[in-house]
Amino acid sequence: MLDSLKKLRRLVANLFGDNVPVEQAWDRVPPELMTPRELLVRRSSLIMLWGALVNLVAGLAVIALAAHAGNHEPALFLELQAALLRGFAISADTAALLLAAGILANMAILLMLSVVILAQELWTVFTAWLLIALNLAALLAFGFLPALLTIAPLTVVGLMTLGDLRAFRLNPVMVKELRGRMRGVRGFAIISVFLTLMSFFTLLLYLLRMPQGGVVVTGELGRQLFIGVLFIELMLIIFIVPALTAGAITSERERKTYDLLQTTLISKATFVVGKMQSALGYIVLLLLSAIPLQSTAFLFGGVSEQEMLLALLVLLISAITLGAFGMFFSSITERTLAATIRSYTVAIAITVGLPVLALILFQNAYGNVVNNIAAGVSNNPTVEATTIYLDMIATSLNPIMATLRSQQMLIDHQQLVTMRVTLSSNGASIPILSPWVLLTLTYLSVTALLVLVSIRRMERQTG
Numbered sequence: 001m002l003d004s005l006k007k008l009r010r011l012v013a014n015l016f017g018d019n020v021p022v023e024q025a026w027d028r029v030p031p032e033l034m035t036p037r038e039l040l041v042r043r044s045s046l047i048m049l050w051g052a053l054v055n056l057v058a059g060l061a062v063i064a065l066a067a068h069a070g071n072h073e074p075a076l077f078l079e080l081q082a083a084l085l086r087g088f089a090i091s092a093d094t095a096a097l098l099l100a101a102g103i104l105a106n107m108a109i110l111l112m113l114s115v116v117i118l119a120q121e122l123w124t125v126f127t128a129w130l131l132i133a134l135n136l137a138a139l140l141a142f143g144f145l146p147a148l149l150t151i152a153p154l155t156v157v158g159l160m161t162l163g164d165l166r167a168f169r170l171n172p173v174m175v176k177e178l179r180g181r182m183r184g185v186r187g188f189a190i191i192s193v194f195l196t197l198m199s200f201f202t203l204l205l206y207l208l209r210m211p212q213g214g215v216v217v218t219g220e221l222g223r224q225l226f227i228g229v230l231f232i233e234l235m236l237i238i239f240i241v242p243a244l245t246a247g248a249i250t251s252e253r254e255r256k257t258y259d260l261l262q263t264t265l266i267s268k269a270t271f272v273v274g275k276m277q278s279a280l281g282y283i284v285l286l287l288l289s290a291i292p293l294q295s296t297a298f299l300f301g302g303v304s305e306q307e308m309l310l311a312l313l314v315l316l317i318s319a320i321t322l323g324a325f326g327m328f329f330s331s332i333t334e335r336t337l338a339a340t341i342r343s344y345t346v347a348i349a350i351t352v353g354l355p356v357l358a359l360i361l362f363q364n365a366y367g368n369v370v371n372n373i374a375a376g377v378s379n380n381p382t383v384e385a386t387t388i389y390l391d392m393i394a395t396s397l398n399p400i401m402a403t404l405r406s407q408q409m410l411i412d413h414q415q416l417v418t419m420r421v422t423l424s425s426n427g428a429s430i431p432i433l434s435p436w437v438l439l440t441l442t443y444l445s446v447t448a449l450l451v452l453v454s455i456r457r458m459e460r461q462t463g
Helices: 002-016 036-071 075-084 091-118 120-142 145-162 172-183 185-209 219-243 249-252 270-291 291-299 307-330 336-362 366-371 381-397 399-412 435-457
Strands: 419-423 429-433
Touching: 036 075, 036 091, 036 145, 036 381, 075 091, 075 145, 091 120, 091 145, 091 270, 091 419, 091 429, 091 435, 120 145, 172 185, 172 270, 185 219, 185 270, 185 291, 185 307, 219 270, 219 291, 219 307, 219 336, 219 399, 270 291, 270 307, 270 435, 291 307, 307 336, 307 399, 307 435, 336 381, 336 399, 366 381, 366 399, 366 419, 366 429, 381 399, 381 429, 381 435, 399 435, 429 435
Parallel strands: none
Antiparallel strands: 419 429
16 A cells, blocks of 8 residues: 555656656756746746646535535535625526536646646647636626636736747647648548548438438438538547557657657657647648538538537547547557557547446436436435436546537537436436536546646657
8 A cells, every 4th residue: 555655656746746857857957957938937837737726626625515515505505606606697506516617627728728838839828818818707797706716827827928928939849740741642641531431421321311201301300410420520530530649759769760859959848749739730620621511411400500519629629638648658658559559449448438337337317317307216316416417427528428418408408508407306406517518628637637647758768
């Protein structure tokens, strides 16, 4: 047990601390040897990291208080709303759910910014000020008091960075990778194959869904086409994205160019984030190129612009996280093949294994209540509500199920973020979140952590 605790302490120290030996790191420079610009970047990252941790603690505290209120003291919901979200005219328990989601959203964005700013990305400065404006608007409009936990560290970082904006620029690795990819044949070949497969499956799905009698219910056909195309696109993204990032670091080792990188002024953060951004830029191009195929559903109706934007968001966030897994495995393995296999294993586990496990454990409790069907998991209201929330989390971790349930809530119940469902055990109602919200928060946080670990794992290769 003691050895396990020591290993955990060393892991945390290696990820967040400054005790890594200089000879084992690429750019781990003691503070006394850093330039003022390097100190500015490191301090800005540390301030935002602490801001993310404070928001995480606050979000978990709100969740704990809400759980206690639901089981023992319902009046606590009103106190939470009056203290932290007094300007939002909704039910008190729904306000508590949105309160926790808002705090955790700030946590996820702060965590992402704390990692990316290490690469001295110019867009992080503008994103920080945009996040300040959004939180200030939420504070003034809805009385969202926890916004101060985000406004304070970001204001400090924003004022610090204004003194030396030249420290931030476009990532040179990203620019080089994107130019190289789009100047070659491979980049256009992948897009062509991707669109050809998408077109073939769209046509096949259309022919299979056409009724034999010649009478077409256009709205239903349009919705089926949209969901089918979305599912196919997600499957193709799952197989394409890991291949784009799994060789980001291992390919440098295999080409014997990794040692040359150590002689340049490029930091580990700049290298990793640049590789991620170049892959992400290409992924965005793939998603945008498929929009005309998705838009064919509008010819038949049954699909709204909100559904289209929601689907694109889930696809983009899923692609970013799968790319981060590829980058992570590329940093801890020596060969591209091994990193690719591990990346595909995680992708299959998330898309196939997780839904099966959730179905066994939670008996589709969340899906049943969204469909206005009794969850039927227990006669105890506490157990039933807990099972629904756990299944909600499991559903949100799977991009396929998250997309389907989010679309269902939007179409059948006209609810984009939250809705209320009825417990079969006692007839009471509880609020639930749309899965796309939790998917976005969770995947962004996981992506930031994976990129951070990838940066820390890039140790100097001797010999």
